[in-house]
Amino acid sequence: MTDAAATASPHYSSSEAAAAKRRRRYAADARLRGYGIAAISLALGLLGVLITTLVVGGYPAFTQTMVRVDFPISTENVDPADPAAGNFRRVMSAGVSELLPGAESPAEVRAITSILTNNTQFILRNAVVEDPSVIGGTLALKVPASDPFDQLNKGLINRDTPEDVRRLNDQQIAWFDSLREQGRISTPFNWGLFTNSDSRFPEVAGLAGAIVGSAYALMVCFLISFPVGIAAAIYLEEFAPKNRATDVIEVNINNLAAVPSIVFGLLGLAVFIQIFGLPRSAPIVGGMVLSLMTLPTIIIVTRNAIKAVPPSIREAAYGVGASKHQVTLHHVLPLALPGILTGTIIGLAQALGETAPLLLIGMNAFITSPPGGVFEASTALPTQIFIWADSPERGFVSRTSAAILVLLGFLIIMNGIAVFLRQRLERTW
Amino acid sequence: MLGYLFLTIIALSLVAYYVGALSGKKFAAACGSEVHSLPSYHGAFVAIWVGVPALILVLLWSAFQGGVIDSLIYSSLPAALTDGLSEAQRNLTLSEIHNVATGQIFAEPAPEITLAAERLNRWETTVRIAVFVATLAVMMLGFFFAHSKLAPRFRARNGVETALSVFMVFCSVIAILTTVGIVVSLVYEAWAFFALVPPSEFFFGLRWEPQIAIRPDQIAGAGAFGAVPVFVGTLVISTIAMCVAIPIGLYTAIYLVEYASDRVRQIVKPLMEILAGVPTVVYGFFAVLTVAPAIRNAGGLVGVGVSPNSALAAGLVMGIMIIPFVSSLSDDALRAVPRSMRDGSLAMGATRAETMNRVLLPAALPGIMGGVLLALSRAIGETMIVVMAAGLIASMNVNPLESVTTVTVQIVSLLIGDTAFDSPKTLAAFALGLVLFVVTLMLNVVALTIVRRYREQYE
Numbered sequence: 001m002t003d004a005a006a007t008a009s010p011h012y013s014s015s016e017a018a019a020a021k022r023r024r025r026y027a028a029d030a031r032l033r034g035y036g037i038a039a040i041s042l043a044l045g046l047l048g049v050l051i052t053t054l055v056v057g058g059y060p061a062f063t064q065t066m067v068r069v070d071f072p073i074s075t076e077n078v079d080p081a082d083p084a085a086g087n088f089r090r091v092m093s094a095g096v097s098e099l100l101p102g103a104e105s106p107a108e109v110r111a112i113t114s115i116l117t118n119n120t121q122f123i124l125r126n127a128v129v130e131d132p133s134v135i136g137g138t139l140a141l142k143v144p145a146s147d148p149f150d151q152l153n154k155g156l157i158n159r160d161t162p163e164d165v166r167r168l169n170d171q172q173i174a175w176f177d178s179l180r181e182q183g184r185i186s187t188p189f190n191w192g193l194f195t196n197s198d199s200r201f202p203e204v205a206g207l208a209g210a211i212v213g214s215a216y217a218l219m220v221c222f223l224i225s226f227p228v229g230i231a232a233a234i235y236l237e238e239f240a241p242k243n244r245a246t247d248v249i250e251v252n253i254n255n256l257a258a259v260p261s262i263v264f265g266l267l268g269l270a271v272f273i274q275i276f277g278l279p280r281s282a283p284i285v286g287g288m289v290l291s292l293m294t295l296p297t298i299i300i301v302t303r304n305a306i307k308a309v310p311p312s313i314r315e316a317a318y319g320v321g322a323s324k325h326q327v328t329l330h331h332v333l334p335l336a337l338p339g340i341l342t343g344t345i346i347g348l349a350q351a352l353g354e355t356a357p358l359l360l361i362g363m364n365a366f367i368t369s370p371p372g373g374v375f376e377a378s379t380a381l382p383t384q385i386f387i388w389a390d391s392p393e394r395g396f397v398s399r400t401s402a403a404i405l406v407l408l409g410f411l412i413i414m415n416g417i418a419v420f421l422r423q424r425l426e427r428t429w
Numbered sequence: 430m431l432g433y434l435f436l437t438i439i440a441l442s443l444v445a446y447y448v449g450a451l452s453g454k455k456f457a458a459a460c461g462s463e464v465h466s467l468p469s470y471h472g473a474f475v476a477i478w479v480g481v482p483a484l485i486l487v488l489l490w491s492a493f494q495g496g497v498i499d500s501l502i503y504s505s506l507p508a509a510l511t512d513g514l515s516e517a518q519r520n521l522t523l524s525e526i527h528n529v530a531t532g533q534i535f536a537e538p539a540p541e542i543t544l545a546a547e548r549l550n551r552w553e554t555t556v557r558i559a560v561f562v563a564t565l566a567v568m569m570l571g572f573f574f575a576h577s578k579l580a581p582r583f584r585a586r587n588g589v590e591t592a593l594s595v596f597m598v599f600c601s602v603i604a605i606l607t608t609v610g611i612v613v614s615l616v617y618e619a620w621a622f623f624a625l626v627p628p629s630e631f632f633f634g635l636r637w638e639p640q641i642a643i644r645p646d647q648i649a650g651a652g653a654f655g656a657v658p659v660f661v662g663t664l665v666i667s668t669i670a671m672c673v674a675i676p677i678g679l680y681t682a683i684y685l686v687e688y689a690s691d692r693v694r695q696i697v698k699p700l701m702e703i704l705a706g707v708p709t710v711v712y713g714f715f716a717v718l719t720v721a722p723a724i725r726n727a728g729g730l731v732g733v734g735v736s737p738n739s740a741l742a743a744g745l746v747m748g749i750m751i752i753p754f755v756s757s758l759s760d761d762a763l764r765a766v767p768r769s770m771r772d773g774s775l776a777m778g779a780t781r782a783e784t785m786n787r788v789l790l791p792a793a794l795p796g797i798m799g800g801v802l803l804a805l806s807r808a809i810g811e812t813m814i815v816v817m818a819a820g821l822i823a824s825m826n827v828n829p830l831e832s833v834t835t836v837t838v839q840i841v842s843l844l845i846g847d848t849a850f851d852s853p854k855t856l857a858a859f860a861l862g863l864v865l866f867v868v869t870l871m872l873n874v875v876a877l878t879i880v881r882r883y884r885e886q887y888e
Contacts, residue, residue, distance in 0.1 A: 032683065033684065033781075035680045036680045036684025037684060039678075039680035043749075043752050043756075044697070050711075053715065231600035232597065232600040232601040232604065239594065239597065249601055254877060256604060260807075261810070266859060267610055277496075323586065325589075350706075355709065360845075382708055390817075397718070411706065
């Protein structure tokens with residue numbers, strides 16, 4: 001060592017060279033630091049771009065252009081004795097032809113009708129059936145505008161593009177402007193996004209069916225994976241003898257946690273649908289598949305929470321004569337519960353965003369009403385996003401972003417609850 | 430029907446619990462400290478005997494009822510109707526009977542079918558009543574049996590605890606059953622596939638055209654199941670993803686371990702977790718709507734043609750998704766290196782960069798490799814991003830600007846919509862699934878072993 005130091009010292013006597021070398025080393029240090037900062041800013045920048053595109057793309061779908069139309073409900077078109085069987089197509093035409101004076105020919109009335117959503121006559125029928133007293137009078141109703149006019153109103157269709165490449169011609173824009181001058185156009189919050197189910201027409205498509213379907217699937221998933229996961233974790237942590245069989249179970253659980261989600265979809269298709277004969281597209285099958293995926297997460301989290309309970313608690317309980325089951329169920333489990341709940345909610349949040357296995361079991365069907373039970377065909381939030389992302393209509397682009405924002409909202413709420421539980425209830429020993 | 434049965438079972442079990450607990454209280458009042466178990470254990474003992482056998486009965490019934498009734502109905506049909514019917518025609522006849530029975534009549538059914546449908550309805554009503562009665566009887570039997578055993582010295586607690594232990598073992602075994610279910614269903618269907626398509630063609634064939642002929646003389650209708658182009662596409666996209674994720678993730682981890690202050694860590698780590706928590710369908714939409722057009726425009730600027738669903742777009746977005754995995758696993762590995770090694774290096778005058786490059790990174794390399802392998806297995810198994818952003822046509826090319834397809838895309842596109850379990854098209858999806866499962870499992874096992882070994886080294 002002394003030899004090395006002796007030979008090295010003359011080298012450092014030339015302070016010029018030493019300073020140059022030091023500068024190079026410090027520059028390398030600064031470079032590595034710079035790479036680190038660049039990597040983090042890139043990752044977070046991409047997250048920012050992702051969120052910004054979704055918000056910018058999705059916020060227009062949270063409002064909906066509505067057109068107020070006065071429909072004359074004559075007894076000739078609607079029979080007061082049986083309002084549901086009325087001729088609402090004619091009622092609609094009558095209302096539309098009064099909208100714009102000067103538009104008399106049937107062709108023009110038809111063209112103007114296209115300003116309103118295709119579902120107008122059904123909306124009308126529901127309104128009249130709900131309140132039959134309007135028969136014989138006039139019903140002022142706010143009807144959603146059809147997709148192109150909705151886009152026009154939100155400024156998403158550029159009026160300066162030449163007419164032949166624009167989705168609306170000058171005449172249609174003129175009609176819409178004249179309706180706006182009459183004060184018939186309003187743009188309220190789009191409650192339909194949450195109360196309607198899926199539809200071929202973007203202006204009336206909503207997430208109600210998907211939200212209900214996801215809720216059913218998550219309920220099934222929770223009912224299965226929560227008790228089973230806790231029981232398995234307690235057994236492995238407190239009761240299981242340390243032998244080969246237990247090792248196999250443990251390795252198995254760790255590997256299951258890393259199996260690609262689509263493989264669980266294949267399992268659900270082959271076993272739950274093909275062998276057990278459960279209905280396709282049903283939330284019960286989705287929930288069962290999701291519960292198998294969530295199970296490893298819950299088991300691992302529960303075991304960690306049980307491990308964190310100090311042995312003194314167990315020994316005190318044994319000391320007053322409790323049996324092993326009593327120690328676990330009466331003392332360890334209640335103390336571990338906050339940690340278990342936190343982990344379970346995070347596991348369920350992952351399950352809520354899971355798409356691929358639900359596609360394979362058919363939860364991407366086109367279904368226009370919310371499911372009435374866990375055995376009825378339904379979609380889920382992520383699969384609804386997938387369906388809408390695949391739809392060609394322009395209006396579905398912003399609907400998809402809006403649906404994603406709704407899904408992210410649910411995820412944020414669930415994770416927020418988990419963080420809250422962790423901070424409020426979890427004890428450190 | 431099933432719901433009412435479950436409600437009845439739950440309600441009667443609760444009643445049984447109270448009756449049992451009441452007996453327990455009587456014992457306690459009569460014999461004092463002589464009693465072995467607390468009243469609640471007497472209650473639970475009776476409730477378990479009432480509820481569990483009934484529950485098993487109902488579950489077994491609901492699993493087997495449909496098949497048994499169907500075969501009975503079918504064998505009751507006149508022979509003229511059933512002679513020489515294939516499996517598919519048999520199912521068709523049965524579903525017609527079911528439709529008629531539930532009132533969904535499309536055309537005038539044959540009189541035999543109508544009769545069978547009436548018989549079906551009658552039998553189902555009978556079975557429903559029978560099951561209800563049988564369940565009630567089982568519950569009564571269980572109740573009398575359990576209640577007759579109750580006594581002051583009866584070990585009710587031990588009985589309840591044994592039942593709980595059995596339940597817990599059963600729950601632990603579910604994890605094994607899941608794996609067994611995955612393996613058996615994949616191998617079974619893949620076996621059927623390999624009976625139709627030889628394995629040598631599947632693993633080495635260069636053409637993947639999984640369409641099935643509708644007419645026998647259709648051009649290109651035979652279908653080709655050579656999966657090599659699909660594997661190549663998967664590798665191309667995963668490689669792009671890893672090229673994005675490894676540098677960004679690793680440098681993020683290095684900065685967080687060595688340079689960042691506690692405050693920066695506290696802000697950056699949760700943000701990275703958000704990146705990991707975004708559902709993959711959202712990334713897929715992002716790839717289609719933003720990244721793919723951006724790459725196309727960039728390609729247009731420099732005069733390079735880019736396919737609308739290029740491998741690059743899917744790979745880039747998948748890389749973004751994987752960054753948090755690489756960074757958090759590398760972070761753990763770097764932190765697991767003993768502090769003395771790091772401090773020793775710094776004390777000798779090495780800069781932090783030198784400490785990182787010559788001490789920490791070499792020491793943490795196995796852990797980082799394990800993390801990278803886990804991330805790779807994640808990339809190979811990722812579905813939604815590629816389903817939305819990658820192509821459907823299998824082509825043998827490694828150009829990231831062209832469209833390629835992946836294993837997961839093919840599985841989804843083969844199985845979406847109606848599936849018949851006897852066509853090679855459907856079965857091919859299971860063969861691909863088996864390959865996917867085996868490859869990811871091997872990657873995981875290797876990665877977990879490396880990580881475990883490495884951790885032991887420093888403990």
